[in-house]
Structure formats: structure tokens, C-alpha cells
Amino acid sequence: MGPPSISVLATADSTEALRFSDVWIGFAEGPILRGLSFSIQTGETLVLLGETGTGKTLALKLAAGLLRPDTGTVRALGQDISAKPERELLQFRRQVGFVFQEGALFDSLTVGENVAYRLEEDGVPPAEIEPRVQEVLRFVELGHTSEQLPSELSGGMRRRVSIARALIARPPIVLYDSPTAGLDPITSQTIITLILRLRDVYHVTSVLATHRLQDGFALANFHFDPKARTVRRGASDDKSAPAVTRFLVLRDGRIYFEGSPEDMLNTKDRYLQRFLI
Amino acid sequence: MPETPLQVTHSQSNDAGTPSVVEVLTDAAKHTVLQVQDYAKLSYHSVLNLFTPPRYGQDTVQQMDDIGVGSLPIVLLSGFFIGAVMVLQTGAQFQRFGQVSLTGDIVCLALVRELGPSITGLLVAGRCSSGIASELGSMLVTEQVDAMRAMGTDPGRKLVSPRVLASLVVVPLLTTISVFIGLVGGMVASVFSLRLSATTFWQRAIAILEFSDLMQGFTKSVVFGFILSTVGCYQGLNVRGGTQGVGRATTQAVVVSSVLIIVADTFLTRLALFLADKL
Numbered sequence: 218m219g220p221p222s223i224s225v226l227a228t229a230d231s232t233e234a235l236r237f238s239d240v241w242i243g244f245a246e247g248p249i250l251r252g253l254s255f256s257i258q259t260g261e262t263l264v265l266l267g268e269t270g271t272g273k274t275l276a277l278k279l280a281a282g283l284l285r286p287d288t289g290t291v292r293a294l295g296q297d298i299s300a301k302p303e304r305e306l307l308q309f310r311r312q313v314g315f316v317f318q319e320g321a322l323f324d325s326l327t328v329g330e331n332v333a334y335r336l337e338e339d340g341v342p343p344a345e346i347e348p349r350v351q352e353v354l355r356f357v358e359l360g361h362t363s364e365q366l367p368s369e370l371s372g373g374m375r376r377r378v379s380i381a382r383a384l385i386a387r388p389p390i391v392l393y394d395s396p397t398a399g400l401d402p403i404t405s406q407t408i409i410t411l412i413l414r415l416r417d418v419y420h421v422t423s424v425l426a427t428h429r430l431q432d433g434f435a436l437a438n439f440h441f442d443p444k445a446r447t448v449r450r451g452a453s454d455d456k457s458a459p460a461v462t463r464f465l466v467l468r469d470g471r472i473y474f475e476g477s478p479e480d481m482l483n484t485k486d487r488y489l490q491r492f493l494i
Numbered sequence: 495m496p497e498t499p500l501q502v503t504h505s506q507s508n509d510a511g512t513p514s515v516v517e518v519l520t521d522a523a524k525h526t527v528l529q530v531q532d533y534a535k536l537s538y539h540s541v542l543n544l545f546t547p548p549r550y551g552q553d554t555v556q557q558m559d560d561i562g563v564g565s566l567p568i569v570l571l572s573g574f575f576i577g578a579v580m581v582l583q584t585g586a587q588f589q590r591f592g593q594v595s596l597t598g599d600i601v602c603l604a605l606v607r608e609l610g611p612s613i614t615g616l617l618v619a620g621r622c623s624s625g626i627a628s629e630l631g632s633m634l635v636t637e638q639v640d641a642m643r644a645m646g647t648d649p650g651r652k653l654v655s656p657r658v659l660a661s662l663v664v665v666p667l668l669t670t671i672s673v674f675i676g677l678v679g680g681m682v683a684s685v686f687s688l689r690l691s692a693t694t695f696w697q698r699a700i701a702i703l704e705f706s707d708l709m710q711g712f713t714k715s716v717v718f719g720f721i722l723s724t725v726g727c728y729q730g731l732n733v734r735g736g737t738q739g740v741g742r743a744t745t746q747a748v749v750v751s752s753v754l755i756i757v758a759d760t761f762l763t764r765l766a767l768f769l770a771d772k773l
Contacts, residue, residue, distance in 0.1 A: 221657070283640055283643055307648055310643065310645065310646045311645070313644070317644075319636065320643035321636060321640065322638075323633075323640075324640070335645045335646070386645075
């Protein structure tokens with residue numbers, strides 16, 4: 218059975234945040250991503266769904282310039298990052314937030330030092346660093362953990378610190394690699410709420426790689442109301458920056474489905490329906 | 495696939511079925527050559543990065559403390575007893591010819607030219623090369639190195655260069671201390687075992703030394719410091735296979751750096767003797 222919906226390459230656009238064009242990548246065991254093509258507009262949220270091993274993490278690492286495609290091009294924030302030398306990629310990555318699956322916090326640094334890391338690298342004066350660190354730690358509701366080591370935190374708290382670390386430099390695009398994997402439902406909901414807040418307060422472009430469809434629907438069906446400081450059902454009232462959520466399902470390194478949450482929900486495709494159960 | 499400086503290059507075999515002996519040997523040879531190439535690239539960049547910003551001074555000082563101060567006890571202890579045992583071994587021979595006063599000469603030359611740098615290099619390799627490999631390897635498998643890259647930091651600059659610079663500075667210092675303590679150990683053994691006066695021992699030891707001897711010892715210690723730090727970094731940043739891989743990299747770091755130090759010692763000694771003849 219063929220894929221029910223095929224990704225169509227959007228034309229190059231000034232508001233385009235990310236574009237994959239016929240991207241292939243593989244390792245010794247063979248190709249993992251096979252001709253991946255899609256694009257994301259600025260402010261949009263893309264939910265990258267797929268089973269384990271379908272290449273979701275690889276796609277995110279390609280989007281961050283942490284890996285280079287074997288063939289094809291990756292354009293992010295108006296730059297072709299698939300051919301840039303590592304030195305230029307280091308500069309590019311400062312504009313991208315990346316939340317790793319297990320947090321990837323520096324275990325020898327305190328939470329505060331982890332969050333402040335990027336600012337210190339950028340040579341921001343120490344007097345400016347402390348309030349910004351406190352601000353983002355309060356945003357993830359971990360203001361009291363600044364002096365603690367990552368090993369003293371729970372798994373969910375480490376993910377939240379990781380989000381704070383990605384957020385500190387106020388990047389226009391944030392990539393989340395399975396941020397709720399292995400967490401209990403309540404902690405997962407906390408993480409998703411944070412992603413909603415980040416999207417609706419700072420209007421960042423988001424790519425969420427996950428195998429949990431409920432995470433995607435939470436992003437599609439809820440919004441964070443900054444005035445009431447709470448999560449509400451439905452679309453945001455902020456018409457200047459509507460939060461558009463799209464689903465993209467990967468299967469065997471190819472796009473199997475691309476569409477809106479409604480398309481996903483109403484699909485008759487048996488493979489996709491397995492995600493809905 | 496185009497690769498970043500810290501990604502390992504893998505040879506690929508697409509052949510189905512059991513590979514022949516020739517294919518296995520060819521793959522092994524290719525793999526070894528690629529490893530040497532990756533190591534050479536890492537070493538080259540570790541030095542090159544020292545001359546361009548950003549530099550990580552605080553990390554370098556911290557590494558000097560870890561490698562230098564941390565290694566001091568083992569260097570002091572081993573240095574003292576190596577000096578003493580040198581006297582005990584050679585003194586008996588000199589006594590047969592009534593030339594006990596030459597003990598200071600031979601102990602000093604052996605320590606400055608050979609034993610000081612090589613023993614210090616091997617001890618610090620055992621302690622620090624493994625430590626560097628396990629630290630960086632653990633960072634790699636927990637994606638901390640990727641996180642660093644994702645935040646715009648070059649791991650080569652942040653992790654490798656400070657360790658290399660710290661080793662280049664502290665290993666010669668540790669060698670100097672080791673040689674001095676070795677001479678003290680030699681003197682103590684001479685006084686109590688050979689009844690040689692301390693003054694005679696020191697006078698002979700200092701008089702025999704030439705500038706070329708000091709340069710030979712210094713050059714060796716700098717090279718050994720470079721080897722133990724770069725091998726540790728290379729093994730750590732090329733870990734494959736999770737925590738088991740970290741264990742393997744740690745062992746490999748000690749083995750490879752120790753062997754390289756001994757091999758380099760031979761060539762450096764030959765070079766020093768050649769230069770001594772020419773100059």
C-alpha cells in the first residue's frame with residue numbers, strides 16, 4: 218500500500234524556516250533517510266512522527282547541522298547548511314535550540330551553569346547572565362535548582378533544564394528530540410505545556426520528533442494564553458501569529474504522510490491508524 | 495559522506511556473504527590508515543586551535559591542575575625510588591672497579607636523558623590518558639559532545655586543545671621534579687649504601703650534565719606530553735558502543751599512548767645522539 222499523501226515541495230519563501238530537499242543519509246548498514254523533502258514556515262510547528270529507527274533524530278540533527286546529508290540539501294533560516302564548513306556551522310547553530318532526548322546536560326556543571334553555558338560562550342557580561350538564567354529557569358518552573366547538579370534531578374526535571382538551556386539564547390527555531398520519551402504521563406504533560414508556552418509566548422518555530430501521537434495533538438489542539446497564564450483548548454486568539462501544526466509521518470526513511478491534525482485524525486490508512494489507537 | 499573533524503570515518507563493506515582473507519586484511523589495513531589519518535587531523539587541529547580564538551584559559555588551568563598536581567604524588571614516589579634503585583644496581587658494579595664516585599654521573603645522565611622523561615611519561619599516560627579517554631568518552635555517549643556542538647562550541651577547542659596545552663606545560667615540569675627527586679633518592683642510596691658523600695654525589699651529577707642532555711630530556715617530555723593527551727582525546731572522542739566502548743577506549747588510550755611513548759623515545763634518543771655528534 219502506498220503512502221496516502223505525498224509531500225510537495227513548497228516554493229522558496231522568505232518566511233521559510235527550514236527546508237529539506239531530497240535528503241539522503243546512511244551509514245554502514247545502509248541508507249536511513251531516503252529522499253526526504255519537506256519545508257516549515259516560520260512560526261509553524263511540525264510534529265515528526267515515526268517508529269523507533271525511522272530517522273527522526275537523524276532528521277533533527279541534519280536540521281541543526283550536526284550531520285551532513287550524503288546527498289540533497291538542507292536550508293535553515295535562509296542558509297544552505299548542507300555544504301557549510303564546521304566553523305560556519307558553529308555560528309549557525311547558535312541560532313538553533315536543540316533539546317536532546319535524554320537532556321544531554323553537562324554532568325559536571327550545575328543547572329545554572331548548564332543554562333548559562335551558551336551566554337558565557339558568547340561573552341555576555343556575568344551581570345547580564347544571572348538574571349537571564351533565572352528568567353528561563355523560572356519559565357520552566359525550576360528556579361530553585363540553579364545550584365544543583367543534573368544528577369540530583371529527576372528525568373523530567375532534566376528535560377526541563379534542557380529546554381531552558383535551548384531557550385536561553387532566544388533561538389527562532391527549536392528542535393525537540395523525543396522530549397517526553399520514557400516519562401510518566403503527568404511529567405510528559407508538563408513538558409508539552411512548556412513547548413506550548415515557548416511556541417505561543419515567543420512564537421518560535423518548532424520541530425517535535427516523537428512516537429507519541431498524543432503529544433502532537435496536544436500541540437495542535439491547545440494553546441497557551443499568556444494573559445491568563447494557562448493552557449486553553451482551541452486556537453490562540455493571537456491572529457498576528459497563528460500557531461499552525463502539521464504532522465509528518467516517517468516510515469522506512471521516507472515521508473509516509475504529511476498533513477494537518479484533522480487529516481491525521483480522519484485517515485483511513487491502516488498504518489497511520491496504528492498511531493491513533 | 496562528508497564528515498566533521500570529530501566524526502570517525504568508517505570503512506564500508508557492502509559485499510554479501512563471508513569476506514575472504516584478503517578482504518579482511520584490506521579492510522583492517524584501510525581502517526588502520528583511516529585511524530592514523532583521524533588521529534593526525536585531531537592532533538594538527540589541537541595545536542592549530544591554540545593560535546586562534548576562542549581560547550579556553552580556565553579549562554586549560556583546570557586541566558593543568560588535574561594532570562599536573564594530580565600526578566605529583568606518583569611522580570614523586572616513583573622518581574625517588576627509581577633514583578635509589580639506579581644507585582643500588584650500578585653502585586655494586588662501580589665498587590668492583592673502585593669507581594664509586596662515578597655513581598652520581600651515571601644516575602644523573604640516566605635520569606635526565608632517559609628515565610625521568612620516559613617514566614614520567616608512562617606514569618602520566620597511565621593516569622591521565624585513561625582519565626581523558628573515559629571523561630570524553632562518557633561525554634560522547636551521553637550526547638554532551640553533540641550538545642556542545644549544537645550550542646555552537648567546537649569540542650576540539652573546548653575539550654582537546656586545553657588538555658593538549660596543559661600536558662605540554664605540565665609534563666616537562668613533572669619530569670623536572672621527577673629527575674630532581676630521583677637524584678635525591680640516588681643521593682640517599684649512595685650515602686647509606688655506598689658510603690659516598692652527598693657533596694661528591696651532587697658535584698659529579700651536576701658536572702657531567704651538558705646542555706644537550708637537558709635539551710634531550712626536555713624534548714622527550716614535551717613529545718610524551720603531546721602523545722598522552724592527544725591519544726587520550728582521540729580514543730575518548732571516538733568511542734563506539736556505549737559504556738562498554740568507554741571501557742575499551744580507556745584501556746586503548748593507556749596501551750596506545752604507552753607504546754607510542756616508548757617508540758618515540760627510541761627515535762628521539764637516536765636523533766639526540768645524531769645531533770650531539772654533529773654539533
